[in-house]
Amino acid sequence: MLSAHDTIQRLGGLARGAHLQRLGFDRRALSRMVAAGQIERLRPGVFGVSQVAEDVRGATRHGGALTCVSVLRQHGIWTLPTEDALHVWLAPGRHLLRHENCTCVTHYYRGTPPLGSVSVAVALVHLHRCSGDEAFFAAFESAWRLGLLSRAARSQIRAALPQNSRWLVDLARADADSGLESLLRLRLHILGILLECQVSIRGVGRVDFAIGGRVILEADGRRNHDGSLRHKDLVRDAAASALGYETLRFDYAQIIHDWSTVQSAVVAALQRSSERR
Numbered sequence: 001m002l003s004a005h006d007t008i009q010r011l012g013g014l015a016r017g018a019h020l021q022r023l024g025f026d027r028r029a030l031s032r033m034v035a036a037g038q039i040e041r042l043r044p045g046v047f048g049v050s051q052v053a054e055d056v057r058g059a060t061r062h063g064g065a066l067t068c069v070s071v072l073r074q075h076g077i078w079t080l081p082t083e084d085a086l087h088v089w090l091a092p093g094r095h096l097l098r099h100e101n102c103t104c105v106t107h108y109y110r111g112t113p114p115l116g117s118v119s120v121a122v123a124l125v126h127l128h129r130c131s132g133d134e135a136f137f138a139a140f141e142s143a144w145r146l147g148l149l150s151r152a153a154r155s156q157i158r159a160a161l162p163q164n165s166r167w168l169v170d171l172a173r174a175d176a177d178s179g180l181e182s183l184l185r186l187r188l189h190i191l192g193i194l195l196e197c198q199v200s201i202r203g204v205g206r207v208d209f210a211i212g213g214r215v216i217l218e219a220d221g222r223r224n225h226d227g228s229l230r231h232k233d234l235v236r237d238a239a240a241s242a243l244g245y246e247t248l249r250f251d252y253a254q255i256i257h258d259w260s261t262v263q264s265a266v267v268a269a270l271q272r273s274s275e276r277r
């Protein structure tokens with residue numbers, strides 16, 4: 001017979017006591033193994049092994065499943081900056097369990113939380129409820145680009161969103177290069193400004209966005225501008241200007257923390273370009 005540790009490991013690192021008892025581990029045997037430090041009792045009736053990710057163990061101790069931004073981060077999906085607190089899904093009516101270092105954000109959403117953590121699709125739906133349209137949109141595009149959303153998952157997410165937010169899924173693309181680009185595109189879309197993405201301009205190269213064949217937008221969040229890249233950017237800007245383009249560059253801090261300045265700059269540049277025509 002396998003040890004309780006190996007059995008829990010094979011079950012994905014977490015197991016309910018009732019399940020383990022059906023496999024022949026009685027309560028006393030489980031208690032002995034907890035006392036010996038071979039397995040851990042994370043909450044009444046749920047046991048885990050130490051190989052399970054710390055965030056998942058925290059959510060389990062809290063009484064639910066890891067979800068929302070906490071799951072998306074585990075998968076390397078781009079998210080808007082938030083505090084590091086765990087986001088935990090509890091079934092309606094369940095009591096949260098206070099545990100050591102508990103700073104969890106508790107989500108009482110419909111449905112039955114699984115043991116451990118939710119799928120990326122469920123986490124995205126929860127993120128929409130927790131943090132709204134923009135946070136959802138940027139994370140959705142990032143997950144899609146990482147190959148984590150099948151067509152079925154995308155339509156499942158769309159159906160789970162409130163009716164008036166479903167257009168976000170229709171607007172999303174699989175090739176958004178960064179969360180910043182996603183935000184930029186969404187916010188300008190709301191203003192009725194259509195962006196062409198990842199455009200190749202002869203003599204300039206590939207640019208993040210172009211608007212109306214006159215304005216180039218670059219979101220510089222992920223690049224580090226050491227000397228040679230800075231020089232390349234200047235060469236590109238000069239080439240673009242010679243072709244009649246105005247280039248605007250925005251970084252992470254501007255797009256996240258100072259959107260009104262970014263918006264005014266884009267709108268003014270478009271205004272100038274239409275007056276020149």
Ligand SMILES: [Zn+2]
Nearest residue numbers: 062102103104
């Ligand atoms: Zn907690």
Ligand SMILES: [Zn+2]
Nearest residue numbers: 068069087130
């Ligand atoms: Zn949340």
